[in-house]
Amino acid sequence: MSEQMSETNAPLIAVVGNPNCGKSALFNALTGLRQKVANYPGATVERRVGKIDNTNLTLIDLPGSYGLEPRSADEEVTCQVIKGKHATEQKPAVILSVVDATNLAQHLRFSLELRSLGLPIVIALNMTDLAAREKIKIDADALSKKLGVPVIETVAVRKKGLDTLVSALTKALDAPAPDQMDIGDSVRQRQKVARKIASDATLSEGIGHKTTRNLDRILLNPIAGPVILFTILFLMFQAVFSWAQAPQDMIEGGIGALQSTLVNTLSDGLLLSFLNDGILSGVGAVIVFLPQILILFLFILVLESTGYMVRAAFIMDRLMASVGLNGRAFIPLLSSFACAVPGIMAARSIANERDRLTTILISPLMTCSARLPVYTVIIAAFIPNNTLTGGIGLQGLVMFALYGIGIIAALIVAAVLKRTVAQGQADTFMLELPKYQAPNVRFVLIGLYERARIFIRRAGTIIFVSTALLWLLAIYPNAPTGSNQPDIAYSFVGIIGGWLEVIFAPIGFNWEISVALVPGMAAREIAIAALGTVYSLSGSEEVIEAGLVSVLNNAWSLPTALSFLAWFIFAPQCLSTIAVTRRETGGWKWPLFMVAYLFALAYAASFITFQVATVLLT
Amino acid sequence: MADINEGTLLGNLKVGYHGQIKGFVGQNAAASNMIDQLREMGFSEGLDVSILHQNPFGKDPIAVKVGSMTIALRRREANLIEVMAS
Numbered sequence: 077m078s079e080q081m082s083e084t085n086a087p088l089i090a091v092v093g094n095p096n097c098g099k100s101a102l103f104n105a106l107t108g109l110r111q112k113v114a115n116y117p118g119a120t121v122e123r124r125v126g127k128i129d130n131t132n133l134t135l136i137d138l139p140g141s142y143g144l145e146p147r148s149a150d151e152e153v154t155c156q157v158i159k160g161k162h163a164t165e166q167k168p169a170v171i172l173s174v175v176d177a178t179n180l181a182q183h184l185r186f187s188l189e190l191r192s193l194g195l196p197i198v199i200a201l202n203m204t205d206l207a208a209r210e211k212i213k214i215d216a217d218a219l220s221k222k223l224g225v226p227v228i229e230t231v232a233v234r235k236k237g238l239d240t241l242v243s244a245l246t247k248a249l250d251a252p253a254p255d256q257m258d259i260g261d262s263v264r265q266r267q268k269v270a271r272k273i274a275s276d277a278t279l280s281e282g283i284g285h286k287t288t289r290n291l292d293r294i295l296l297n298p299i300a301g302p303v304i305l306f307t308i309l310f311l312m313f314q315a316v317f318s319w320a321q322a323p324q325d326m327i328e329g330g331i332g333a334l335q336s337t338l339v340n341t342l343s344d345g346l347l348l349s350f351l352n353d354g355i356l357s358g359v360g361a362v363i364v365f366l367p368q369i370l371i372l373f374l375f376i377l378v379l380e381s382t383g384y385m386v387r388a389a390f391i392m393d394r395l396m397a398s399v400g401l402n403g404r405a406f407i408p409l410l411s412s413f414a415c416a417v418p419g420i421m422a423a424r425s426i427a428n429e430r431d432r433l434t435t436i437l438i439s440p441l442m443t444c445s446a447r448l449p450v451y452t453v454i455i456a457a458f459i460p461n462n463t464l465t466g467g468i469g470l471q472g473l474v475m476f477a478l479y480g481i482g483i484i485a486a487l488i489v490a491a492v493l494k495r496t497v498a499q500g501q502a503d504t505f506m507l508e509l510p511k512y513q514a515p516n517v518r519f520v521l522i523g524l525y526e527r528a529r530i531f532i533r534r535a536g537t538i539i540f541v542s543t544a545l546l547w548l549l550a551i552y553p554n555a556p557t558g559s560n561q562p563d564i565a566y567s568f569v570g571i572i573g574g575w576l577e578v579i580f581a582p583i584g585f586n587w588e589i590s591v592a593l594v595p596g597m598a599a600r601e602i603a604i605a606a607l608g609t610v611y612s613l614s615g616s617e618e619v620i621e622a623g624l625v626s627v628l629n630n631a632w633s634l635p636t637a638l639s640f641l642a643w644f645i646f647a648p649q650c651l652s653t654i655a656v657t658r659r660e661t662g663g664w665k666w667p668l669f670m671v672a673y674l675f676a677l678a679y680a681a682s683f684i685t686f687q688v689a690t691v692l693l694t
Numbered sequence: 695m696a697d698i699n700e701g702t703l704l705g706n707l708k709v710g711y712h713g714q715i716k717g718f719v720g721q722n723a724a725a726s727n728m729i730d731q732l733r734e735m736g737f738s739e740g741l742d743v744s745i746l747h748q749n750p751f752g753k754d755p756i757a758v759k760v761g762s763m764t765i766a767l768r769r770r771e772a773n774l775i776e777v778m779a780s
Binding site: 142143145147178179181182185186263264267271282284288292296297298299301302386389390391393394395397403504505506507508509 | 728730731732733734735736738739746747748749750751752754755757761762763764765766767768770771
């Protein structure tokens with residue numbers, strides 16, 4: 077991270093503006109893909125920096141803010157950087173204040189505050205195309221004269237006005253700071269000054285955004301609104317599982333081909349075992365979820381880009397508030413169905429620390445895609461493929477119930493956490509509902525690229541290291557010659573599994589399950605591959621899955637299988653989730669708490685399931 | 695706040711209400727901090743305000759049109775805003 081911090085000796089231009097002013101679109105249009113995204117050290121705020129082509133101008137896209145008084149961790153960073161008080165960021169040379177032309181009176185107040193910081197400033201009057209469509213007429217020259225700073229009309233999404241903007245920014249580098257202006261010392265006074273200037277420069281007030289009004293009448297309708305939201309969510313999950321099938325098969329095929337190539341080229345030995353059974357099957361088991369994650373994020377980014385996502389948060393706020401959460405928690409929790417890691421990172425948008433913490437702690441209860449292979453195998457082996465009345469399949473119903481129990485448990489846990497460890501003042505819910513827009517392709521593509529990059533890097537680092545470690549623990553010490561048990565029984569993993577068996581016996585887990593849970597730490601779905609190893613199966617994942625169904629059917633009792641399913645609803649073991657929670661909460665306290673409570677819930681749920689099922693079924 | 699008529703607080707009104715912002719009410723530090731936040735979001739004296747939508751599951755939060763923007767907020771915060779007929 078340090079090399080990314082020190083690369084900018086070139087003058088820095090801070091891009092600042094209200095949320096929804098089109099700031100990030102303008103930043104993306106100016107810098108394209110020549111941008112670097114990192115985290116501020118010790119903070120959970122993303123740092124976006126990019127260079128403008130053919131210039132020495134470096135832009136930094138600061139989190140959207142409504143004023144110089146920070147209201148969240150994001151806004152804190154914005155304020156520190158533009159005041160030159162940030163620990164690692166150089167003071168910007170110029171401020172680029174982005175203003176929504178359709179909301180000039182409101183956004184101009186922040187520009188006035190920025191103007192008083194004593195730095196050269198350029199104002200981008202953005203979204204002028206939308207303003208024209210709403211019949212808003214603004215005299216940019218008059219505005220520029222009143223403010224004494226350059227005002228450039230731009231349309232970020234169509235790349236209009238960018239050349240003029242770049243030359244104004246270049247000129248501003250050598251320009252003095254604007255003269256001081258009396259803007260008052262309260263928000264109220266500054267608001268008044270801004271409204272006066274805005275109305276003087278506005279030639280025509282406009283008619284408002286008709287499409288948005290009409291769409292909201294349908295999408296926020298008391299009956300149609302929730303129906304549409306749940307339909308979108310349903311379609312999203314359908315897409316995640318059906319569209320992802322083909323690319324997932326391709327990735328699995330590719331990994332399989334790689335493994336057979338290695339078998340043919342390398343001699344049988346430690347290196348082959350390390351590459352095939354350790355790295356490829358471990359890292360491969362995680363990479364295979366990339367298509368599902370990208371499809372989920374495609375939906376999320378498109379919904380965000382159109383302006384619908386905040387409406388979804390508005391509709392969900394009441395339900396979330398009933399367990400002490402905020403409508404904003406809806407987006408991170410939705411992401412957690414693909415994987416808790418991006419979900420936990422998305423919780424950054426929640427300003428209230430306690431709410432953010434609660435959201436992070438319950439996100440592993442959203443059934444992530446890594447649990448699907450486990451559910452699929454166990455359901456296929458133990459739940460009869462009956463059709464109930466109404467044409468509902470029993471297997472599908474069990475799958476649905478497993479998701480449902482996870483969600484209900486999350487709500488209960490949230491309610492309990494808000495009354496105990498995450499106590500605090502109730503948070504507010506205050507969001508601007510922006511105008512609807514056609515999805516911005518660039519925004520969606522950059523977002524997807526970012527997600528893929530983060531996910532692959534994770535697979536290449538933490539998953540890589542932990543699978544390598546687990547591989548080592550699974551082959552040492554070697555089995556004695558002439559042993560009649562699988563080799564893994566004599567390894568450290570087998571020994572640890574033996575200890576765990578004592579703990580897990582009351583919930584119906586045998587030694588084989590206990591052993592499989594150890595490598596399952598790296599990623600939950602590895603538990604299936606590990607069961608295959610323990611039951612001496614080998615071959616491709618499909619062969620293992622097919623083989624396991626019949627093996628397990630003979631080896632496990634039904635209560636054990638149900639108990640195993642119950643365990644995976646809570647499944648405390650996932651190193652990536654623990655790692656990202658540690659990073660996002662800044663310490664070991666909360667990840668340890670999370671593991672402990674998930675373990676307790678998993679154990680209790682499995683214990684009850686096993687004991688009740690044993691009484692009822694045997 | 696005995697002199698404030700409850701019926702003129704934005705958070706107590708129904709969908710379809712249309713009026714003008716008269717001012718902000720609230721004495722303690724938390725309230726005045728929240729009022730600053732409301733101002734920063736775009737609420738201001740004299741602006742036209744109308745309640746466009748409410749949450750389908752419990753009438754709270756509400757979506758309010760103020761000036762040229764639409765803002766979603768909970769009724770508790772909306773009750774810091776006093777309105778009058780326009």
